[in-house]
Each structure stands twice: as structure tokens, then as C-alpha cells.
Amino acid sequence: MLKEFTKGIFKENPIFVIVLGLCPVLAVSTKVINAIGMSAGVIFVLLGSNIFVSMLKNYIPDKVRIPAYIVIIASFVTIVQMVMEAYAPSLYKSLGVYVPLIVVNCIILGRAEAFAKKNTIKASILDALGMGIGFTLALLLISLIREVLGAGTITIFPIGSFSGVIKIPVLVDEPIRVFGLSAGALLVIGFLKAFFNWYSEFKGARS
């Protein structure tokens, strides 16, 4: 059972291994806080859709399953949109069009089709959590690299007197701006993917 949970984090990491759901990853990874907000949204939708698809798997006719899944997913995305707009309006604004676009994030439909429709609710919950955490870790890694190198800061939640922005000496004065731009996002993910390819081969050769 634990395998369903851990596989999404490393072995089948949705971003680095399966390479799915990249549009939001690249677009919102300019700031760490955007990455956290987006990950929270994706985990919620993934969890909700996996539970519902798994629960309704015996009632949804096979022929209309894809539209049915899309309606389930879109409903959860609408909830995320409303909650985010009400409680975190500035985050909602900076994520912009990428919040409703969670609907077409291939990870979510992919998990419904590949996992939730033929597994129990409990397994589907673990699968969603594992995949969600794998997605979050990947997104955090990319956004950390991009924000630290591209702006010289790390932006997280403001707590009390702490403004939520950590400044990195030297880099904050002379950041490598290209990492904050769209080109930087594509380059970072290309090099990270190459690193993971190299690493898995290195590990495979050793064992």
C-alpha cells in the first residue's frame, strides 16, 4: 500500500519522469509562493478527482468516462478558484489564467484514467497524495532555482513582522535575470531532466 504513495514522489515523479503537466510548472515558478499556491491547488483537485472517480467507477459508463472525469475535475477547479479568490486574492491574481487551467493539467486526468478508475478509494487517495507531493517537490525545486538565481530572493508567506521575502546577499543586487524569464524556465527544466536521466543511469549502473 505504501508503494502507491511513494512511487509518485520519485520513481514515477509526474514532472521529471513522466513529464506531464508542465505548462503551470514553468509559468508559475518565478516565485516560491506561487509554486506553493499552485501545488496546493493541484493536490486538492487531484485528491478530489481521484476520490470521486474511484467512488463512481462502477456507475460511469465506459463510453462517456472522459467527459465525466472532466466535469468532476472542473468542479474541483472551480472550488479552488473561488476559495483562492476569496482568501488569497493577490496569489489568485499572480497565478492568473493558470488556476482555471488546472482543468487540463494532464497529471489529473492521467491519474483518473490510469489509476483511480480501477483501484479502491484508499489506494486512490494514497496515489493522489504521492503524485501531488511529487509535483510539489518538483515545482518547489524549479521555483527555488529560478527565484534565487533570477531575482536573488525567496518569497514565502508573510508571518507577523517577517515580510515573507528572504534576500540573498550579492544575488539580490545583481541577479541573473534570464532565470526569471521564460527562456530560463525552459533551460532549467531541460538541465534538471538531464540531471535526473544521468542520476538514474548512474544508480542503475552501480546496483
Next chain:
Amino acid sequence: MTYIGIIITFVFINNFILNQFLGLCPFIGVSKNIESAVGMGFAVTFVMAIASLTTWVVYTWILVPLNITFLQTITFILVIAALVQFVEMVIQNISPALYKALGIYLPLITTNCAVLGIAFISVQKRYNALESFVAGFAAGLGFLLAILLMSAIRTKLDFEWIPKPFRGIPIAFVTGGLMALAFMAFDKALLTNLIG
């Protein structure tokens, strides 16, 4: 904004793939050879132009009068899914040759973020019907341009030696990154210089 302005913005300045990261999956997945890249590019352009107009109609004439704009996300994705299915049937009936060329790409388009993206962007920017249509068409052309360039580069890359960990997807991303750098030459200044 004038129609020319919209076209230049969506094809070059805010290129959907290289600047907005919408439609990356087909950009990486279907760009291995030029023929399929062109097929995908035209199919996306076609669907985006129609989808942008259709969602505008649904939004302005149904969602706004009924005051249910919060259902935007669900409605748009269903409209697009139905539309893609409909387009597929129409093409199959009127032009089997075109269907043969585009057919296999059409089902993939439903979950292409570029199509849903243009629907949201048109609503957000408060375009009118014709502007939405032009924006969809131009964004599709931008997609076609990027995927065509990418496939041409990848065909050449096949004959080059590439370090093993970079083969396949990583080198495609690095190539895309370099293309995005080149596309940074197109910025808002271009628009002001061209049309004032």
C-alpha cells in the same frame, strides 16, 4: 487594440509556447518530425480560432445574462470538448483528405492548454467577437510557427552528437529555451514602432 496589433502580440510577443508556456506537451511530444508538427500546428490553429469565438458567444450570450459566470471553467472545457468532437465529424464528412492529415491530432487537442487558455484570455481582455476570433487564430499561428521551427531544429539535431543524459526531451527543452531567448527580441517596443 487594432487587429494587426492583436496578431503581432499573439504570434510574436506573447507567443503561446515560448512566452506563456501554453501547449508545451504537443510542442515537445509532436515535434519530432516536420510533417506531424505541421499537421498538429494547423489542427490547433483551426480549433483555437473556432473555440475562441464559440466560448465568447457562450460567455457573452449565456453565462453573463444568467449571471452564472462562476461556471466559466466547467462550461468552457465542455464547450471545447464538444467542439473538437464536432469539428472532427464535420471534417470527416466534408474532406476525408483533410481528416486523414489532421484526424489523429484532433482528439489530443481537447486537453491542450493552449485552447482553453485562449478562451480565458479573450474573456479576461474583454475582446469583442471578432477580436476573440482573431486572437485565437493568431495564437494558433504562433503555436504553428514555434512547433515548425522546433521540428526543423530537432530534425537537424538527429545528426548531431548529444551527451547521453540530454538525448530526447532535455535537449528539446534546452532548444526551446534558446528559441525563447531569440523571441525576446520581439517585445512591446516592436508593437509601438510598427503601429504607433
